[in-house]
Amino acid sequence: MNKATEKTYIPRKDNARSCCNGTAAILFMKQIIYLEPVLKENLWGGTRLAEYGYDLPSDHVGECWGVSAYPSSCCTVRGGKYHGRRLDDLWREEPELFGRTKEPQDFPLLIKIIDAQQDLSIQVHPDDDYAREHENGACGKTECWYVLDAQPGATIVIGHHAQSKEDLERMIADGRFRDLIREVPVKAGDFFQIEPGTVHAIKAGTMVLETQESSDVTYRLYDYDRLQNGKKRPLHIKQSIDVIRTPFEPKQIRPVTCSMSAAKLTKYFDCRFYTVYKLEANGIADVPLSGMFHTMSVIDGEGYLDGGRVEKGDHLILTAGYGSMHVVGNFTAIVTRV
Numbered sequence: 001m002n003k004a005t006e007k008t009y010i011p012r013k014d015n016a017r018s019c020c021n022g023t024a025a026i027l028f029m030k031q032i033i034y035l036e037p038v039l040k041e042n043l044w045g046g047t048r049l050a051e052y053g054y055d056l057p058s059d060h061v062g063e064c065w066g067v068s069a070y071p072s073s074c075c076t077v078r079g080g081k082y083h084g085r086r087l088d089d090l091w092r093e094e095p096e097l098f099g100r101t102k103e104p105q106d107f108p109l110l111i112k113i114i115d116a117q118q119d120l121s122i123q124v125h126p127d128d129d130y131a132r133e134h135e136n137g138a139c140g141k142t143e144c145w146y147v148l149d150a151q152p153g154a155t156i157v158i159g160h161h162a163q164s165k166e167d168l169e170r171m172i173a174d175g176r177f178r179d180l181i182r183e184v185p186v187k188a189g190d191f192f193q194i195e196p197g198t199v200h201a202i203k204a205g206t207m208v209l210e211t212q213e214s215s216d217v218t219y220r221l222y223d224y225d226r227l228q229n230g231k232k233r234p235l236h237i238k239q240s241i242d243v244i245r246t247p248f249e250p251k252q253i254r255p256v257t258c259s260m261s262a263a264k265l266t267k268y269f270d271c272r273f274y275t276v277y278k279l280e281a282n283g284i285a286d287v288p289l290s291g292m293f294h295t296m297s298v299i300d301g302e303g304y305l306d307g308g309r310v311e312k313g314d315h316l317i318l319t320a321g322y323g324s325m326h327v328v329g330n331f332t333a334i335v336t337r338v
């Protein structure tokens, strides 16, 4: 990736602070860890991820895994003391960076930017209990989408119109998928929380930033009868019926914004897996962070974060106990706290 060579991180002199947890004083080093994203080619992908500064290997790149410790697609660190280390190694071997104790054993989040040039298949994820029992102890998946861009008239699928399990089974048996799915219009800046058991799909012409539990258990409910290499992709009808919640109840999103001199921080959603914020910096400001480590994905603009340069397309980790971040410039980022 060509961005690597342009990146310099200038540590600030006051980048260490201590905290007393009642039994022992822990010295947190305030660090920014830049990650090298992993790009994925998909039949439904396009070329718009180039707008984020990535070198695309083809004209059907659908996903940028910006923060991932998923074993087969793990991000590596770019620059600084940990340059070249895999995020999953860092998570295991440098637990103090993440302020973590023994649990969870695996890095808990996966953050992607998705460019859907065509419709994605309609899918549903199980919750942790179902996945543990039926998928060899895997995690379920709760996820959310921040819509980065949507073409005029774009829609997404979220939810369904079946009133009961029997209704759901009947509609699936009759192949009435188009009556079943609930499609809603989308525009840039919309936010959706997708609980396990929610039927969902990103449709053509939409880019989203997706924050999710680090899991890949997905059941495909319907694929528009499309062919891939002359064949339909497998569906997971039984599992889908097992996990789809009926009737569908939309999750209410009530963003709360707090302003700090030249920055705004908007909290979109808080669940037991993550809290998702949008940071909008327009000048110079100090923005407080609390708790465990945070991830940040810059979705627009450029600037500096505690002396480190950040620009659209960057994904980074702010280590545990980071405290306040000093932001300079004009940029927008999605910030996630575990």
Ligand code: ZN
Binding pocket: 123, 125, 143, 200
């Ligand atoms: Zn999903």
